[in-house]
Amino acid sequence: EKGGYEHFMLKEIHEQPRAYRDTMLGRIDHDNHQVVLPELKLSVEQIKNIRNVQIVACGTAYNAGLIGRTVIEQFARIPVENDVASEYRYRSPIITPETLVIVVSQSGETADTLAALREAKANGAHVLAITNVVGSSIARDADDVLVTLAGPEIAVASTKAYTSQLIAFYLFGLYLAQVRGTMTKDEIAHVLAAMESLPEQVEAMLNNADTIKSYAEHIAKHKHLFFIGRGQDYAVVQEGSLKLKEISYIHSEAYAAGELKHGTLALIEDGVPVISLITQESVMEKTLSNIKEVKARGAEVLAISYEEHAAELLKSVDHVITIPKTLPVLTAALSVVTLQLLAYYASLALGHDVDKPRNLAKSVTVE
Numbered sequence: 504e505k506g507g508y509e510h511f512m513l514k515e516i517h518e519q520p521r522a523y524r525d526t527m528l529g530r531i532d533h534d535n536h537q538v539v540l541p542e543l544k545l546s547v548e549q550i551k552n553i554r555n556v557q558i559v560a561c562g563t564a565y566n567a568g569l570i571g572r573t574v575i576e577q578f579a580r581i582p583v584e585n586d587v588a589s590e591y592r593y594r595s596p597i598i599t600p601e602t603l604v605i606v607v608s609q610s611g612e613t614a615d616t617l618a619a620l621r622e623a624k625a626n627g628a629h630v631l632a633i634t635n636v637v638g639s640s641i642a643r644d645a646d647d648v649l650v651t652l653a654g655p656e657i658a659v660a661s662t663k664a665y666t667s668q669l670i671a672f673y674l675f676g677l678y679l680a681q682v683r684g685t686m687t688k689d690e691i692a693h694v695l696a697a698m699e700s701l702p703e704q705v706e707a708m709l710n711n712a713d714t715i716k717s718y719a720e721h722i723a724k725h726k727h728l729f730f731i732g733r734g735q736d737y738a739v740v741q742e743g744s745l746k747l748k749e750i751s752y753i754h755s756e757a758y759a760a761g762e763l764k765h766g767t768l769a770l771i772e773d774g775v776p777v778i779s780l781i782t783q784e785s786v787m788e789k790t791l792s793n794i795k796e797v798k799a800r801g802a803e804v805l806a807i808s809y810e811e812h813a814a815e816l817l818k819s820v821d822h823v824i825t826i827p828k829t830l831p832v833l834t835a836a837l838s839v840v841t842l843q844l845l846a847y848y849a850s851l852a853l854g855h856d857v858d859k860p861r862n863l864a865k866s867v868t869v870e
């Protein structure tokens with residue numbers, strides 16, 4: 504049942520290239536360089552009238568929504584808010600008929616997410632569910648469903664569901680851009696071509712996991728560590744930090760790289776690992792100066808970046824792990840795989856039950 508893998512989590516990490524392909528399958532019109540989502544009821548008129556988007560979810564699905572926000576804002580230029588589902592209802596969110604609410608849920612059964620969906624509907628919003636389970640409560644109650652084709656996810660720690668949610672957001676973001684005319688045909692074609700290379704790029708990463716494994720064994724000796732990043736990298740490290748806590752029980756915090764100096768820098772001392780995801784070229788210099796701030800306080804820094812920056816980065820950091828190159832807006836679909844493997848191998852090194860971490864359940868049906 505584990506298909507030769509030691510754990511479901513590792514199997515599911517390795518299923519990601521397939522999950523990316525399946526989630527894209529039939530949704531890209533290659534002749535016209537367009538996204539086609541015939542399953543959506545959302546009309547062209549409705550899409551043109553959307554004034555704001557609220558993305559609501561829990562845990563890893565929330566973290567996928569953080570990427571969803573950057574994608575929709577960049578592609579379609581619509582303002583997006585992210586909410587944790589257990590908070591959403593209690594802040595009296597401003598919902599109008601021109602609000603599109605996107606709920607994200609692997610299982611489609613998370614109680615808080617379902618309650619948020621019902622609240623949004625009751626207030627007149629159109630609700631789109633991004634879910635992995637077609638017949639789930641969330642799929643049934645939503646106005647529209649965009650199914651991720653990750654296949655069943657057994658390990659408690661979500662991996663292929665998260666990355667399939669990213670693919671769904673890329674497709675949906677491009678679809679909005681197409682309808683609203685915020686991107687040219689060429690720009691859309693360019694993103695689609697890069698998306699179609701992602702599965703092979705993940706395969707290459709999975710065949711080169713040795714450095715990640717040995718770095719994981721190294722951090723397994725530590726009690727706490729930090730992740731930093733800017734922009735999309737910040738969103739991805741939030742997921743990396745959650746994954747590491749969840750299965751290795753190593754305490755970590757994910758910080759926007761520029762925010763550390765506003766208090767948290769006090770926790771940096773000799774030998775504390777700081778994992779810096781540094782892929783966004785427009786802010787690379789800025790992150791590099793944050794890396795220097797932590798190095799000066801004794802931190803031991805790992806940088807995760809593209810091959811072309813490795814030599815330069817090694818002048819400032821202790822270790823570098825590289826990832827394949829893609830467009831800045833798609834980088835999460837690759838970089839997160841490194842962080843998933845890091846969490847997996849750290850948990851393994853510590854002898855924990857990778858697939859069934861303590862205190863957690865796969866589907867959270869209480870509020």
Ligand code: F6R
Nearest residue numbers: 562563564608609610613660661
């Ligand atoms: C973490 C994890 C959880 C879930 C969260 C939401 O690895 O799996 O954080 O993402 O409980 O679950 P769904 O997506 O089923 O609503």
